[in-house]
Amino acid sequence: MHILVLGGTVFLGRHIVDAALAAGHEITLLNRGRSGPGLYPQCERLVGDRNGDLSALKGRQFDAVVDTSGYLPGQVERSAGLLADTVERYVFLSSGSVYAEPVPHGADESAPLAPLGDHPADELSGPAYGALKALCEQAAEAHMPGRVLAVRAGLIVGPHDTSERYTYWPRRMARGGEVLAPGPGSRSVQYIDARDLSLWILHCLDQGTAGTFNVCGPSEHHDFAAMLAACAQASRAPERQSQSGQPEATPTSLTQPAVTWVDEEFLLEQKVGPWLELPLWLPAGSDGLMQMDCSRARAAGLQCRPPAETAADTLAWDQSRTDERGVTVSSLSGATLQVGLTSDRERELLAAWNARGSGH
Numbered sequence: 237m238h239i240l241v242l243g244g245t246v247f248l249g250r251h252i253v254d255a256a257l258a259a260g261h262e263i264t265l266l267n268r269g270r271s272g273p274g275l276y277p278q279c280e281r282l283v284g285d286r287n288g289d290l291s292a293l294k295g296r297q298f299d300a301v302v303d304t305s306g307y308l309p310g311q312v313e314r315s316a317g318l319l320a321d322t323v324e325r326y327v328f329l330s331s332g333s334v335y336a337e338p339v340p341h342g343a344d345e346s347a348p349l350a351p352l353g354d355h356p357a358d359e360l361s362g363p364a365y366g367a368l369k370a371l372c373e374q375a376a377e378a379h380m381p382g383r384v385l386a387v388r389a390g391l392i393v394g395p396h397d398t399s400e401r402y403t404y405w406p407r408r409m410a411r412g413g414e415v416l417a418p419g420p421g422s423r424s425v426q427y428i429d430a431r432d433l434s435l436w437i438l439h440c441l442d443q444g445t446a447g448t449f450n451v452c453g454p455s456e457h458h459d460f461a462a463m464l465a466a467c468a469q470a471s472r473a474p475e476r477q478s479q480s481g482q483p484e485a486t487p488t489s490l491t492q493p494a495v496t497w498v499d500e501e502f503l504l505e506q507k508v509g510p511w512l513e514l515p516l517w518l519p520a521g522s523d524g525l526m527q528m529d530c531s532r533a534r535a536a537g538l539q540c541r542p543p544a545e546t547a548a549d550t551l552a553w554d555q556s557r558t559d560e561r562g563v564t565v566s567s568l569s570g571a572t573l574q575v576g577l578t579s580d581r582e583r584e585l586l587a588a589w590n591a592r593g594s595g596h
Contacts, residue, residue: 237441238262240298240323242286242315243305244279245272247396248329248430252302253279255434266292267305286311293318300325300441307360309371316379325446327385327437328376332450332525333366334388339524345388345448345532373448385440387433390452390528391516394430394546395553402427404515404576406551409464410471412491416582416589418517419497421461424527425516426452429546436538449533453540460516461495463543468493470548498589506585512575 239256243249244265253276256263264280282292286305293315301323306312316326332339336348352367360368373386393402408415428451436451471493500519510517518526530538577585 237299238264238297239441240264240266240293240296240301240319242266242301242303245275247398248392248433249304250275250396251394251430251434252304252437255431255438259438261438264296264298266290286315290314290318295322297322299323300327302327302329302437303376304329306372306376307365308368309357309375312372312375313379316376316384320379323380325383325385325441325444326376326380327387327441328373330373330386330388331366331369332388332390332452332528334370334373335366335524337524338522339528341524341527342529343450343524343527344529345450383446385437385446386448387437388448388450388528389428389433390450390525390530391427392430392433393427393550395549397430397550400575401511401515403550403554405464406467406470406547407554408576409467409493410551410555412471412493414586415464415493415495416514416577416586417460417464417495417497418503418514419499421464421495421497422459423520423523425458425460425463426454426526426528426530427516427546428453429541432538432540436533436536439537443537445536449536450528450530451533451538452528452530453538454543455534455538455540458543463516463547464493464495466543467547467551469544470551496586496589498585502589502592503585506588508577508585513577513581515575 239261241249241253241256241263244253244263245267250272253263253265257276257278263276264282265276266282266284268285269281269283284290284292287310298319301315301319303312303315303326306315306328312328319326334349335343336350340347349370350367352364352371355361355364355367357368357371373384376384376386391401397403432453433451503514503517504519508514510519510522516526
């Protein structure tokens with residue numbers, strides 16, 4: 237296939253392009269040219285702006301478009317409207333956040349959608365993110381009825397994810413010592429490896445699949461304790477396979493991690509911020525996004541790799557990346573980039589929790 241990727245140089249877009257090239261597809265990228273300008277020299281590069289000039293697409297034909305960068309309905313209106321007569325399939329990367337809160341446990345694709353309310357449809361903000369994504373889905377479907385694959389992904393994780401929302405945990409387990417985790421360990425967590433999501437999208441394009449799908453993983457029930465065990469396993473691995481296929485040493489923990497499960501009531505009392513300050517934690521009653529029904533995507537071919545593989549590859553990437561100065565962004569320093577508990581904050585919380593007489 238000849239696939240147009242709107243975006244394609246940041247995180248998920250990179251994995252989609254990598255998977256598509258490996259499968260022998262022809263790729264054209266359209267973006268502003270600001271991120272990863274040196275990536276994919278073998279691909280056609282078009283410069284355009286979702287908020288303005290898309291003239292580079294006029295008169296062009298593609299078998300499919302994968303839209304990884306649409307956040308406002310007006311953006312999708314312009315791209316889907318321009319391509320409706322020349323593209324067979326439109327893949328829109330939506331979000332599980334489209335559902336109205338509180339999201340019920342086991343929510344399937346028929347769950348009520350978040351209302352936009354009085355928020356303007358041309359302004360992106362956190363509270364309106366899900367509602368805007370839902371309107372983007374509708375904009376694509378309006379221009380290409382029956383030809384849109386709307387991918388309501390959960391938390392997307394893996395190498396090249398700079399959001400830190402999942403990366404915090406493999407990094408934290410690798411640092412070792414006493415690790416604060418939100419109890420109970422049996423609470424459900426869901427996330428999807430960007431590589432598995434990319435392969436599934438290409439599979440759907442190959443099969444001509446359209447419709448709306450919740451897409452998350454792992455394949456079977458997964459809880460917080462199992463996720464942290466996978467992260468600990470990743471930090472202990474004596475070797476891993478590099479991207480070139482050669483084994484490389486994996487840095488080991490400074491000390492072995494010991495998980496302390498802290499009650500939710502205590503975390504809320506201490507004003508610990510769900511999701512951002514303590515990633516993947518959503519308090520009971522608001523954790524529907526960690527328990528979505530993804531059976532429809534699995535029936536359509538979704539396969540998820542073992543959680544330990546995602547953890548190991550994410551950790552390896554995290555421990556090898558550098559910042560804009562070329563300085564290694566070390567996960568072993570205890571520093572936090574964008575999200576997660578700082579080392580000092582974690583120590584303070586653990587001291588207060590342990591002083592209460594509660595245990596590990």
